[in-house]
Amino acid sequence: MAVSSGGFVGKVLRVDLSTGKITTENTRERYAALLGGAGIGYRVLWDEVPAGTGPFDAANKLVFATGPLVGTSVPCNGRATITTLFPTCWPKPLVGSGHMGGHFAAKLKYAGYDALIVEGKADKPVWLMIRNARVEIRDARHLWGSGIRRTTLAISQELGPDCVVAAIGQAGENLAPMGMVINSVSHSAGGVGGVMGGKNLKAVAVQGSGAVRIAGDKAAWEALVKFHLSILGANNQHVVPSFPTPQAEYYNPASRWVGQPGKRWGAAKPPVELAGNIHDPNSIAFRTNSAVYFLGDEAWKYTVRGNGCTACPIRCHTMLKMPSVTAKYGIPDMGQNTCVALMFGRSFFKQLAGKKNNEAAMEACMVGMHLADDLGLWSNYGQLQRDLRKLYEGGYLKAKLGSKEYASIPWDKYDSADPAFLLDLIPRIANRQGELGDVLSRGTGAIFDHWSIPESAWAKDHTTTYWKMGHPKHHANEDDGQCGVIINTQYNRDAQCHSHTNFVRNGLPLEVQKKLAAAIWGSPDALDAPGDYTPANVHKAQRAKWSLLRKELHDALGVCNWMGPWAASPLRERGYAGDDSLESKFLSLATGQTMDREELDRVAERIFTLHRALTIRDMGRVDMRAAHDIVPPWVFEDPSGKAALTKGTIRMDPADIAKAMDYFYEAMGWDKATGAPSQARYAELGLADVGETLAAAKLTPEAAK
Amino acid sequence: MNKDRSISSEWIERAAKASGWEAALTRRGFLKLSGCALAGLAFLNLGEAYGENAPLVILDSAQGVILADPTRCVACGRCELACTEYNDGRAQPSLARIKIARAVNFGLAGPTGGEAMHGDWGDGLVVQGVCRQCPHPVPCATACPQNAIIADPQTGARVVDAAQCLGCRLCQQACPWGMIAFDEQAGVAAKCTLCHGRPKCVEACPAAALRYVPWRDLSRDGSPTRPTLSVVPPETAKACLDCHVTAGTKSAKEP
Numbered sequence: 018m019a020v021s022s023g024g025f026v027g028k029v030l031r032v033d034l035s036t037g038k039i040t041t042e043n044t045r046e047r048y049a050a051l052l053g054g055a056g057i058g059y060r061v062l063w064d065e066v067p068a069g070t071g072p073f074d075a076a077n078k079l080v081f082a083t084g085p086l087v088g089t090s091v092p093c094n095g096r097a098t099i100t101t102l103f104p105t106c107w108p109k110p111l112v113g114s115g116h117m118g119g120h121f122a123a124k125l126k127y128a129g130y131d132a133l134i135v136e137g138k139a140d141k142p143v144w145l146m147i148r149n150a151r152v153e154i155r156d157a158r159h160l161w162g163s164g165i166r167r168t169t170l171a172i173s174q175e176l177g178p179d180c181v182v183a184a185i186g187q188a189g190e191n192l193a194p195m196g197m198v199i200n201s202v203s204h205s206a207g208g209v210g211g212v213m214g215g216k217n218l219k220a221v222a223v224q225g226s227g228a229v230r231i232a233g234d235k236a237a238w239e240a241l242v243k244f245h246l247s248i249l250g251a252n253n254q255h256v257v258p259s260f261p262t263p264q265a266e267y268y269n270p271a272s273r274w275v276g277q278p279g280k281r282w283g284a285a286k287p288p289v290e291l292a293g294n295i296h297d298p299n300s301i302a303f304r305t306n307s308a309v310y311f312l313g314d315e316a317w318k319y320t321v322r323g324n325g326c327t328a329c330p331i332r333c334h335t336m337l338k339m340p341s342v343t344a345k346y347g348i349p350d351m352g353q354n355t356c357v358a359l360m361f362g363r364s365f366f367k368q369l370a371g372k373k374n375n376e377a378a379m380e381a382c383m384v385g386m387h388l389a390d391d392l393g394l395w396s397n398y399g400q401l402q403r404d405l406r407k408l409y410e411g412g413y414l415k416a417k418l419g420s421k422e423y424a425s426i427p428w429d430k431y432d433s434a435d436p437a438f439l440l441d442l443i444p445r446i447a448n449r450q451g452e453l454g455d456v457l458s459r460g461t462g463a464i465f466d467h468w469s470i471p472e473s474a475w476a477k478d479h480t481t482t483y484w485k486m487g488h489p490k491h492h493a494n495e496d497d498g499q500c501g502v503i504i505n506t507q508y509n510r511d512a513q514c515h516s517h518t519n520f521v522r523n524g525l526p527l528e529v530q531k532k533l534a535a536a537i538w539g540s541p542d543a544l545d546a547p548g549d550y551t552p553a554n555v556h557k558a559q560r561a562k563w564s565l566l567r568k569e570l571h572d573a574l575g576v577c578n579w580m581g582p583w584a585a586s587p588l589r590e591r592g593y594a595g596d597d598s599l600e601s602k603f604l605s606l607a608t609g610q611t612m613d614r615e616e617l618d619r620v621a622e623r624i625f626t627l628h629r630a631l632t633i634r635d636m637g638r639v640d641m642r643a644a645h646d647i648v649p650p651w652v653f654e655d656p657s658g659k660a661a662l663t664k665g666t667i668r669m670d671p672a673d674i675a676k677a678m679d680y681f682y683e684a685m686g687w688d689k690a691t692g693a694p695s696q697a698r699y700a701e702l703g704l705a706d707v708g709e710t711l712a713a714a715k716l717t718p719e720a721a722k
Numbered sequence: 723m724n725k726d727r728s729i730s731s732e733w734i735e736r737a738a739k740a741s742g743w744e745a746a747l748t749r750r751g752f753l754k755l756s757g758c759a760l761a762g763l764a765f766l767n768l769g770e771a772y773g774e775n776a777p778l779v780i781l782d783s784a785q786g787v788i789l790a791d792p793t794r795c796v797a798c799g800r801c802e803l804a805c806t807e808y809n810d811g812r813a814q815p816s817l818a819r820i821k822i823a824r825a826v827n828f829g830l831a832g833p834t835g836g837e838a839m840h841g842d843w844g845d846g847l848v849v850q851g852v853c854r855q856c857p858h859p860v861p862c863a864t865a866c867p868q869n870a871i872i873a874d875p876q877t878g879a880r881v882v883d884a885a886q887c888l889g890c891r892l893c894q895q896a897c898p899w900g901m902i903a904f905d906e907q908a909g910v911a912a913k914c915t916l917c918h919g920r921p922k923c924v925e926a927c928p929a930a931a932l933r934y935v936p937w938r939d940l941s942r943d944g945s946p947t948r949p950t951l952s953v954v955p956p957e958t959a960k961a962c963l964d965c966h967v968t969a970g971t972k973s974a975k976e977p
């Protein structure tokens with residue numbers, strides 16, 4: 018067996034739930050070329066899951082993969098990528114990944130595994146126990162029907178308090194495509210909960226006492242970690258504070274760096290006041306307060322502390338204590354989450370969506386988090402909420418839903434923006450109860466299928482922010498013009514890419530950003546200010562490519578693409594430059610094998626191209642440009658009729674986007690007409706076998722001719 | 723017992739006299755003549771005189787101690803990782819000499835459910851486990867049949883001399899706060915060394931929840947998870963008796 022020098026812990030665990038067989042394989046021997054994360058996931062799907070497999074078939078596999086930096090003190094690691102046939106992808110499930118932070122990934126490494134492959138289907142509910150080398154499939158019949166909180170408690174009583182449990186709730190048990198898996202209270206991976214449920218797998222619980230070795234020099238490693246800490250900003254790598262302060266040259270009110278001296282974690286006992294130097298590495302955890310950023314300044318008084326993933330100093334899962342919700346809604350007064358999942362409850366209500374410093378909105382968030390993170394229901398990046406609003410406000414439900422069911426839903430509470438409405442609605446969806454519950458539990462595509470509503474009704478309406486294939490936009494033209502559009506065409510779910518937005522929205526003035534852009538992407542024209550777009554150019558396409566590859570790279574290394582890449586920094590003395598080679602420096606020291614930035618980006622390109630290959634194979638067609646890389650019509654419109662590419666609008670121009678796509682395919686080395694890689698391109702990236710298979714199936718541009 | 727590490731009481735007395743109590747006395751504990759040590763030495767003279775080769779049970783107090791504030795802790799575990807990565811070249815919370823992972827989910831009482839549960843699944847409070855650098859009688863050092871837990875000459879931290887440690891784990895049993903880690907790879911116990919006076923964990927904390935402060939006796943704060951001095955090997959127990967004479971009796975060896 019090859020010795021694991023460092024970073025990797027050496028083994029991939031494989032569990033066949035049909036036969037009960039538990040085996041391991043050598044990570045480096047089989048997967049070294051793909052590092053980890055979705056790289057391993059895509060490879061397993063390519064090799065082992067034939068086209069035409071359904072997400073809930075026993076033949077579908079679930080690949081929980083970490084990466085070589087997971088479990089170390091590299092800031093912002095701790096991510097697991099779960100790759101499978103993604104059930105909310107419409108009209109046909111294709112490859113996709115859910116991502117979760119928390120403590121699961123690191124624990125899996127300490128237990129000795131770089132990844133876990135779950136295959137087959139158990140004949141009764143089970144949970145998987147992993148304690149270092151000891152792995153057992155245990156009976157979960159007593160847990161079936163329990164929420165994630167109770168499941169976690171019960172398994173922790175059985176396995177020990179320091180284990181990490183990744184569990185599904187009722188949504189996953191009911192095979193809801195919108196089911197999610199959760200570990201460590203609030204860290205969720207959307208879309209994969211139902212796939213676990215389909216395998217009768219209630220939970221995976223891990224306890225590990227082993228080590229992740231750092232192969233390189235200890236002192237060099239410590240110095241690099243400290244350097245990384247010095248270039249960290251706040252959440253999403255926003256590098257300037259949101260408030261003016263003599264301590265910083267710039268500030269930007271839109272920044273997520275909200276931890277202003279004088280504010281306090283008001284629900285800590287006693288409250289913790291923020292004070293001192295905002296750049297102090299020992300106060301990084303005070304910079305970010307997601308609740309304050311999303312819910313308003315009022316949230317400071319409900320803040321207990323920040324929380325988050327293993328080793329991450331940012332702590333974006335803000336922990337809140339709001340006593341009023343216990344009496345009013347009968348739920349615990351504690352809640353924690355970030356971003357869209359934090360706003361899960363509020364976003365259902367027209368009157369509350371986006372509302373800050375509003376008591377009812379905050380309470381709705383508490384109720385939403387409590388239910389969604391216990392029942393294990395995903396929001397599809399807020400599409401669930403926008404769908405319900407459109408269905409209700411657009412009169413679809415009144416027209417399509419049976420009158421008895423319609424009357425059974427407390428719409429009066431909805432109309433008055435009463436958070437108690439959620440106590441009815443969310444369990445309805447998670448339990449797939451009635452027609453409404455069932456349709457919403459299947460994702461946006463089910464709305465089109467079930468009620469014969471044309472997809473265009475969503476795709477033309479910019480308020481839905483619907484993009485394609487059953488999923489919404491995720492940092493598209495509202496943030497980053499053509500670059501955002503390109504990125505949103507590429508995946509089979511919402512694009513989970515933050516590389517681009519983390520740079521564009523970092524808070525620095527445009528001149529500074531352009532200077533940095535020139536150094537990294539070869540031209541200051543690689544980016545525009547949001548809502549002030551110039552025509553497409555090669556540099557923007559280069560940056561789109563860079564963004565996608567870094568996203569795949571981060572998933573493969575196990576670091577957080579909600580924080581990385583670190584292209585900018587808060588350091589004036591560096592001209593606000595970050596370090597674009599950070600990932601390769603870390604990997605080289607961890608594994609003891611030097612790999613430079615270009616080499617590593619090539620690995621990322623290999624992974625991303627494998628995703629493309631799987632999509633082509635499973636769609637059974639090569640014309641990706643026409644059939645897959647779709648841009649919804651709302652992108653080309655402006656509600657007030659402003660012309661595309663003028664200041665003050667995010668409206669894009671169809672011909673310009675076509676050009677942007679040309680530039681992008683060129684940058685990728687793909688065929689421009691089809692948007693697909695040639696057999697030679699696969700071979701250049703070390704995927705010769707993949708290219709051969711696709712060519713034989715006439716799924717390369719040249720073979721299809 | 724290792725001969726080199728067992729210096730006769732006579733030598734200590736002579737050295738102490740010659741130095742006028744001011745010099746550091748070299749024995750396994752590298753006793754320093756701080757104010758604290760003077761008191762200790764008074765006992766030591768007696769103890770050594772009567773105990774012959776009985777191990778030294780008194781270590782001078784450490785210079786500093788890690789102070790942890792649970793209300794600031796954000797459960798990131800960066801302290802645990804700094805402790806093992808920067809000291810041992812591997813990321814391994816189970817080896818860390820500061821303890822977070824065990825308290826993150828439910829707090830130290832475990833998955834009890836109920837209102838009083840701490841940690842991420844409870845009220846959010848994470849009580850960090852830190853070594854108290856205990857005063858005499860140092861439970862871990864007293865428990866060690868090898869006298870492998872000694873005072874670091876620089877900081878006074880109670881440290882494991884890996885060359886002496888046999889890996890019997892008695893110190894692990896003895897520490898009332900569960901602060902002894904075990905290095906499975908090397909087969910020896912590991913405990914907080916205070917990093918030569920520059921604690922890595924303190925430096926790594928992103929929430930300023932840890933501070934390195936002048937030593938004070940934290941061994942009486944809070945409730946230990948097990949009785950102090952649960953394990954005392956016979957040789958050490960003999961030495962204890964030299965000082966802690968039963969009321970109304972005299973030590974057999976007292977002149």
Ligand code: SF4
Pocket residue numbers: 852853854855856860861862863880896897898899900901902913
């Ligand atoms: S007994 Fe425990 S707390 Fe006291 S010095 Fe030893 S390891 Fe530290």
Ligand code: SF4
Pocket residue numbers: 788804805806818819820913914915916917920921922923924
């Ligand atoms: S002071 Fe050093 S040895 Fe002690 S817990 Fe902190 S990092 Fe570990």
Ligand code: SF4
Pocket residue numbers: 790794795796797798799800801802822850926927928929930931932
């Ligand atoms: S580094 Fe600080 S905040 Fe993080 S776990 Fe340790 S004590 Fe808590």
